[in-house]
Amino acid sequence: MHVRQLLIGAGLFGLSLSQPACGGNWASLVEKSLSPKTSIQCDGDNQRWSDYAAPKAGAVVIVGDENDVAKIIVAASKTNTSFLIQSGGNGWANTFKLDSRGIIIDISSLKAITFNAKKTQVTFQAGVTNKDLIDAAWNNNARVSASTCNCVSVLGATLGGGLSRTQGVYGLNVDNLISLNIVDPNGIRKTVTRQNNPELWWALTGAGANFGVITSATYKSQPLPQAQNTAWTGLLLFNESKLEEVITAIDKLTLAPDMQLDIYFTANPATGQPSVLVLPFYLGSAEVGRQKFASILNVGPIADNTEVIPYNTWNTAGDPFCTPGGRKPSYTTGVKKMDPVAWRNTWNEYIAFFNENPEANLTTILTECYSTAKTAKSVKNDGSSSYPFRDIKCHAITIPWYTSPSIDCSAVKFGQNVRKHLSASAGTKSPSSYINFAHGDEPLSQIYGSSLSTLKKLKQKYDPKKRLNQWFPLS
Ligand SMILES: Cc1cc2nc3c(=O)[nH]c(=O)nc-3n(C[C@H](O)[C@H](O)[C@H](O)COP(=O)(O)OP(=O)(O)OC[C@H]3O[C@@H](n4cnc5c(N)ncnc54)[C@H](O)[C@@H]3O)c2cc1C
Incomplete structure (x- = not known):
């Protein structure tokens, strides 16, 4: 229901317009100036990628006009109302803190x-x-x-x-x-x-x-x-007995600028059984792609579904991961080195969790490996951005996936155990967690790395009242 309707309803029933039934005082301050394309939902319904630690708000404002964002934030500030900006709704951090007066400002309809x-x-x-x-x-x-x-x-x-x-x-x-x-x-x-x-x-x-x-x-x-906008990619399926060989090949492989690679521990879509899948990616032909990834192909996949595909389908293989809902308390580690022993331990953790929790059969450990050829040049601090991990090759993410809260404890333990195995052998000076994959239980230095102390000072300067404090807050 639109807040206008709620306010009119409240007026008819003799309630003060300054205390609308939903939305709180901030809404009465701003409601008349908002575009008719913007609406407020009071039922608290808010689908996100993960229900685990998901933010709960008193109202969700669906923003239909870019100009309305500033007006809503001013009204929230004046009434000391906490707010969270929500776009894709995929962030899985456990750092969201809204009370029942808080609002979610949903900007996902701004699509120009x-x-x-x-x-x-x-x-x-x-x-x-x-x-x-x-x-x-x-x-x-x-x-x-x-x-x-x-x-x-x-x-x-x-x-x-x-x-x-x-x-x-x-x-x-x-x-x-x-x-x-x-x-x-x-x-x-x-x-x-x-x-x-x-x-x-x-x-x-x-x-x-x-x-x-x-x-x-x-x-x-x-x-x-379009004819030139293609890449060679697709899933390679390996028998888990080849895990050490696959990990060693990935460790030794220097990804050239036109290469990228993912490795998944996940249920094979065809059999439902836990599997080792590798997704190589090369910005060029199948012939050269196969040469560039020869060390991995030589390990001997059981199935090879690679082909040259157009740019607008590169992400299609990842669509099942976008499925919203369910509980997914996820954990990450940045790794420069891939140690076969640590990855065997990780596989064993995955199998144990998979077998103990049949409803968690979509659980996945996804590791994304990138060329650092271009990004690492900026590591020696050209000051271009506060992103701190430009020389990290791979980011491993453990995604337990289930619906029953009774599994939370063992899922958390599983995620933390995997993070421990991988960070101990990561080849980094200290553990690192890319902010967009982090959980929220890490020290801030693990997330913001060498940028932390400057970021804290800038936070004092630009947001001393701590209004933007939902995503790995710096203050
Ligand atoms: C299935 C899946 C795949 C992913 N793949 C990748 C990947 O390939 N590469 C990668 O880098 N990351 C990836 N991520 C991580 C992703 O980048 C983060 O989860 C990101 O924060 C999600 O943004 P969102 O807008 O979709 O989610 P939201 O939950 O809406 O936003 C996450 C946080 O960012 C803030 N935010 C969002 N938009 C804005 C804005 N316009 N202004 C200010 N604050 C904003 C929100 O307030 C919130 O705190 C993936 C996540 C998922 C779930």
Whole structure:
């Protein structure tokens, strides 16, 4: 029901308009100035990717007009109402803290996408998902750097760094940003670029959710005819007895800029049995792709479904992971080295959890490995962004997946055990967790790395009242 209807109803029944039935006082402050495209839901219904530690709010505002975001934030500030920005609804962190007066500001309906005439830049709104942007780029004979799951909002991923299959060539998503239209914690609208505010730009590009609400952005795009916009990829299925050989091959493989790779421990879609699947990715022909990944192919997959496919289908294999709902308390570790013993221990943990919890049969350990050829150049701190892990090759994510809360305890233990096995052998100086994959129980230094102390100072400067404090809060 629209808040207008609620307010009218409240008036008819003699209730004060300053105390609407849903939405709280903030709503009465702002309601009359909002676009008719914006509405407020009072039933608390809010589907997200994971129900585990999901935020619960008194109301969900569905924003239909980009201009309304600032108005809602000003009203929330004046009434001391906590709020959470929600776009794709995929964030699984356990750091969301809303009370029953709190609001979710859902920006997922903001979907405009415009390419410039040369197709070298694209401007898009905050609700645009990877699928929306990829489809639009494909239809414009262009390629943009987007992340590997269709359901994720481009900006949700980008504000934490934004890993992408093509990052070896084009850099991280943050490296593709040209400008950001933000609403600051005080509700003031600004356009931020690297040139006009380098320190805020740096903070936004790695820890963005702590520094602003991005309502739209301009991003680099590569003009490319559809016929050339293809890649060789597809699933390779291995017998688990080959696990050590597969892990060793991945460890030894230097991913060239045009290569990327995922490895999954997951139920084989055909048999339902736990399996080792590898998804190689090469920006070129099957012939050269097979040469580049020869060390992995030589281990001998039982099935090989690789082929050359168009850009607008690269993410399709990951669509089952986008399925919303269910409980998925997930954990991550950044790894530079892949140690076969640690990965065998990880497999054993996975099998034990899988066998003990038949309803958790969608549980997956997904490891995404990227070329660091382009991103690592910036490690020696060219100061380009606050994303701290440019030299990390792989990010392993344990995703227990089930519906019954009675499994929570063993799922948490499973996720933490895997993180322990992998971080002990990760080849990094200290454990690292990419913010977009982190759980929320890690020390902040594990998430923000070497950027932490500067980010904390900037947080004091740009958000001293701690209004943006839902996503791995810096204060
Ligand atoms: C199935 C799946 C696949 C994934 N694949 C990848 C991947 O390939 N690469 C990768 O880098 N990450 C990936 N992720 C992680 C993903 O980047 C994060 O979960 C990201 O935060 C999700 O953003 P969202 O908008 O979809 O979710 P939300 O839950 O809506 O947002 C997550 C956080 O970001 C904040 N936020 C979102 N949009 C804005 C905005 N416009 N302004 C300010 N704050 C904002 C929200 O307030 C929230 O705190 C994946 C996640 C899932 C569930």
